[in-house]
Amino acid sequence: MWRGGSNTRTCKRRFFSSPTRSRHHRPPYICRLHSRGSQHLKAMAEVDHLAAERATARFDVEEMKVAWAGSRHAVHVADRMARLVASDPVFRKDNRTMLSRKELFKDTLRKAAHAWKRIVELRLTEEEADLLRQYVDQPGYVDLHWGMFVPAIKGQGTEEQQHKWLPLAYKFQIIGCYAQTELGHGSNVQGLETTATFDPKTDEFVIHSPTLTSSKWWPGGLGKASTHAVVYARLITEGKDYGIHGFIVQLRSLEDHSPLPGVTLGDIGGKFGSGAYNSMDNGVLRFDHVRIPRDQMLMRLSQVTREGKYVHSNVPKQLLYGTMVYVRQSIVADASKALSRAVCIAVRYSAVRKQFGSQDGGPETQVLNYKTQQSRLFPLLASAYAFRFVGDWLNWLYTDVTQKLEAKDFSTLQEAHACTAGLKAVTTSVTADAIEECRKLCGGHGYLNSSGLPELFAVYVPACTYEGDNVVLLLQVARILMKTVSQLASGKQPVGTMAYMGKVQYLMQCKSAVSSAEDWLNPDAIQEAFEARALRMAVNCAQNISQAASQEEAAGFYERSPDLLEAAVAHIQLIIVTKFIEKVHQEIPGHGVKEQLQALCNVYALYILHKHLGDFLATGCITPRQGALANEQLGKLYAQVRPNAVALVDAFNYTDHYLGSVLGRYDGDVYPALYEEAWKDPLNETVVPEGYHEYLRPLIKQQQLKLSRL
Numbered sequence: 001m002w003r004g005g006s007n008t009r010t011c012k013r014r015f016f017s018s019p020t021r022s023r024h025h026r027p028p029y030i031c032r033l034h035s036r037g038s039q040h041l042k043a044m045a046e047v048d049h050l051a052a053e054r055a056t057a058r059f060d061v062e063e064m065k066v067a068w069a070g071s072r073h074a075v076h077v078a079d080r081m082a083r084l085v086a087s088d089p090v091f092r093k094d095n096r097t098m099l100s101r102k103e104l105f106k107d108t109l110r111k112a113a114h115a116w117k118r119i120v121e122l123r124l125t126e127e128e129a130d131l132l133r134q135y136v137d138q139p140g141y142v143d144l145h146w147g148m149f150v151p152a153i154k155g156q157g158t159e160e161q162q163h164k165w166l167p168l169a170y171k172f173q174i175i176g177c178y179a180q181t182e183l184g185h186g187s188n189v190q191g192l193e194t195t196a197t198f199d200p201k202t203d204e205f206v207i208h209s210p211t212l213t214s215s216k217w218w219p220g221g222l223g224k225a226s227t228h229a230v231v232y233a234r235l236i237t238e239g240k241d242y243g244i245h246g247f248i249v250q251l252r253s254l255e256d257h258s259p260l261p262g263v264t265l266g267d268i269g270g271k272f273g274s275g276a277y278n279s280m281d282n283g284v285l286r287f288d289h290v291r292i293p294r295d296q297m298l299m300r301l302s303q304v305t306r307e308g309k310y311v312h313s314n315v316p317k318q319l320l321y322g323t324m325v326y327v328r329q330s331i332v333a334d335a336s337k338a339l340s341r342a343v344c345i346a347v348r349y350s351a352v353r354k355q356f357g358s359q360d361g362g363p364e365t366q367v368l369n370y371k372t373q374q375s376r377l378f379p380l381l382a383s384a385y386a387f388r389f390v391g392d393w394l395n396w397l398y399t400d401v402t403q404k405l406e407a408k409d410f411s412t413l414q415e416a417h418a419c420t421a422g423l424k425a426v427t428t429s430v431t432a433d434a435i436e437e438c439r440k441l442c443g444g445h446g447y448l449n450s451s452g453l454p455e456l457f458a459v460y461v462p463a464c465t466y467e468g469d470n471v472v473l474l475l476q477v478a479r480i481l482m483k484t485v486s487q488l489a490s491g492k493q494p495v496g497t498m499a500y501m502g503k504v505q506y507l508m509q510c511k512s513a514v515s516s517a518e519d520w521l522n523p524d525a526i527q528e529a530f531e532a533r534a535l536r537m538a539v540n541c542a543q544n545i546s547q548a549a550s551q552e553e554a555a556g557f558y559e560r561s562p563d564l565l566e567a568a569v570a571h572i573q574l575i576i577v578t579k580f581i582e583k584v585h586q587e588i589p590g591h592g593v594k595e596q597l598q599a600l601c602n603v604y605a606l607y608i609l610h611k612h613l614g615d616f617l618a619t620g621c622i623t624p625r626q627g628a629l630a631n632e633q634l635g636k637l638y639a640q641v642r643p644n645a646v647a648l649v650d651a652f653n654y655t656d657h658y659l660g661s662v663l664g665r666y667d668g669d670v671y672p673a674l675y676e677e678a679w680k681d682p683l684n685e686t687v688v689p690e691g692y693h694e695y696l697r698p699l700i701k702q703q704q705l706k707l708s709r710l
């Protein structure tokens with residue numbers, strides 16, 4: 001093979017003969033390697049594997065792209081934007097992990113400015129602009145500007161305030177962030193300490209950070225880029241504390257970007273992983289009696305009059321949390337994107353990679369053919385599709401609830417909170433773990449930055465924490481479940497995703513009718529088992545809480561919180577399974593597309609059942625034999641997915657630029673790409689490393705001297 005042949009020997013010789021060769025003047029062996037032509041290498045590399053894989057697909061990939069993206073139009077726009085970004089040298093990102101923090105941040109500013117220039121020049125629509133930013137694929141201040149600052153003003157500002165501030169934000173005349181979390185409090189929003197005290201003499205609010213722990217800490221875009229922030233602070237007027245409210249506060253001069261008087265701010269420092277989320281300037285902010293006009297309090301939900309009287313509109317106070325609900329639903333959609341990227345890399349590479357099993361000098365086995373590889377990878381593939389469809393549904397729910405709120409109908413607020421909080425928690429936790437699993441599925445090469453997986457993992461894991469720590473959010477779901485269970489006795493019928501709880505009499509005693517592995521392909525059997533498990537777990541928790549009669553309810557909840565978490569997860573998994581089943585019941589065009597989605601839906605459900613078998617058995621929803629039959633069916637489904645696996649990840653329609661992985665390349669030409677990537681590392685800029693003369697040579701010489709004395 002070319003990898004171990006004479007080129008390597010030439011390499012060593014050349015390296016020793018030229019100590020300071022730059023990477024721009026590569027050693028002749030590399031030039032030779034190229035002049036022999038990538039065609040020569042390609043002929044020897046295993047490019048044909050993916051072509052052969054694609055030929056075994058039993059469905060129409062183009063139509064699957066439509067099912068994944070949501071419409072033909074969505075495929076077309078996403079494709080255009082992805083190619084626009086991939087073909088623009090300013091958006092290159094293959095060198096990102098080698099940049100210093102300062103260089104990375106500047107690169108992010110440059111990309112954001114260039115993206116904006118292209119958006120304006122090409123007169124892109126909002127949909128196109130959002131996609132373009134997604135494909136630029138580098139966290140930065142614009143995410144918070146568009147993703148939280150603008151939505152906060154839209155959701156909590158009066159019409160007059162929107163009229164004043166939004167045009168400035170839309171044209172980037174101001175840059176905004178969302179400053180809620182403090183050094184001392186993040187999860188507990190009601191515990192925030194920053195104060196906004198109304199001064200009727202001047203008709204202003206005085207924004208102040210009374211303690212170190214009240215310093216705003218974490219807001220993205222705050223550290224270096226933002227000129228303004230929506231700041232959450234305790235509103236104090238007429239000597240009374242009215243709790244947390246939002247205020248628009250200018251932080252930096254629009255002339256020279258220096259902090260305004262009384263404002264202290266900066267970046268909070270480097271974060272997990274190289275590159276990754278370090279492109280974002282998460283910041284710290286303190287106020288020393290900073291004055292803002294009264295009309296910069298976001299006054300849609302409540303107001304302070306000129307005289308300083310507090311007036312609360314007749315709306316639930318939780319509407320203050322609306323921006324978080326909005327972002328949580330978008331994080332569910334992001335989970336399917338991040339997971340599908342990792343899975344795409346792992347599936348393609350597993351089809352290229354071969355280990356063991358060579359017979360009579362023949363080819364080794366593709367690692368994708370190992371049953372263990374399939375049983376680790378295909379549930380993740382199925383989860384990517386499951387999260388995509390539940391994300392679409394959640395987006396519909398969010399839009400529906402928003403329309404109802406506009407009409408002053410607040411009946412679905414709790415449903416929106418439970419679904420966004422719970423789905424955000426479950427999909428991000430699964431995705432974070434899955435990216436790491438995909439790294440392991442790629443063996444040693446998965447650990448290289450050039451695989452794209454370390455960076456994806458480092459960027460993704462904070463999703464388990466931001467926008468609400470996942471445990472805190474699941475406990476919110478559990479609380480709503482307990483409330484619903486307690487209302488069953490009074491005959492109140494649960495609605496929305498809790499409606500199944502209304503079948504309490506039946507679900508508490510039903511027994512699964514499954515008697516063969518094939519019976520688990522029946523969606524009704526799956527649905528019933530998941531409903532019974534979720535309900536019984538919730539009811540068990542409720543009983544255990546109320547049986548602790550000596551305790552207050554809150555104390556019982558606290559004692560039982562580990563079980564409550566599991567009950568909340570069971571409820572959310574039921575929602576994901578239900579929405580996948582509903583999706584597959586719809587008319588889905590394209591040869592074989594519906595069948596593939598049906599198979600993935602079953603993989604997802606039966607995998608969850610297998611993984612949480614303890615829950616299903618302990619609650620008596622299924623028998624051990626039925627559990628074994630589910631596992632048997634799962635094995636059969638993996639065999640069904642196997643010939644379609646590469647085509648199923650092709651349907652995500654990701655460019656090589658967006659994927660950013662030599663292992664996940666569309667053409668499967670992995671080894672030459674890995675080999676070439678290695679030479680781009682700054683360590684290879686010189687043949688003999690810096691530090692050789694200071695540290696290595698003296699050490700070696702000293703040892704040689706010692707040896708020669710012996």
Ligand SMILES: CCCCCCCCCC/C=C\CCCCCCC/C=C/C(=O)SCCNC(=O)CCNC(=O)[C@H](O)C(C)(C)COP(=O)(O)OP(=O)(O)OC[C@H]1O[C@@H](n2cnc3c(N)ncnc32)[C@H](O)[C@@H]1OP(=O)(O)O
Binds near residue numbers: 187189334476
């Ligand atoms: C370089 C490589 C590139 C690779 C790229 C990879 C690509 C991957 C894609 C991902 C990348 C980017 C994604 C997007 C970018 C996102 C950027 C991140 C920005 C982050 C921002 C933030 O984090 S902002 C701060 C968020 N903070 C929180 O979430 C705080 C959490 N806490 C709370 O929400 C509340 O404190 C809590 C709900 C916990 C408690 O509320 P509280 O009022 O104190 O008390 P309770 O008693 O519990 O509740 C009272 C009642 O209110 C109900 N309720 C609570 N919340 C809500 C709500 N939101 N809506 C409706 N109702 C609510 C609750 O149920 C109670 O009701 P009851 O009837 O009285 O019981």
Ligand SMILES: Cc1cc2nc3c(=O)[nH]c(=O)nc-3n(C[C@H](O)[C@H](O)[C@H](O)COP(=O)(O)OP(=O)(O)OC[C@H]3O[C@@H](n4cnc5c(N)ncnc54)[C@H](O)[C@@H]3O)c2cc1C
Binds near residue numbers: 282
């Ligand atoms: C990358 C990143 C970006 C961010 N961007 C922003 C931003 O733009 N704007 C902004 O305002 N904030 C931002 N944040 C802050 C983020 O919203 C908070 O970190 C998050 O809400 C978690 O709060 P915390 O840090 O206070 O965690 P803590 O609440 O301190 O959590 C610590 C531990 O305590 C546990 N815990 C806490 N409360 C309970 C409970 N009641 N029961 C059981 N266990 C509990 C948690 O599960 C966790 O294990 C960002 C954070 C990160 C990491």
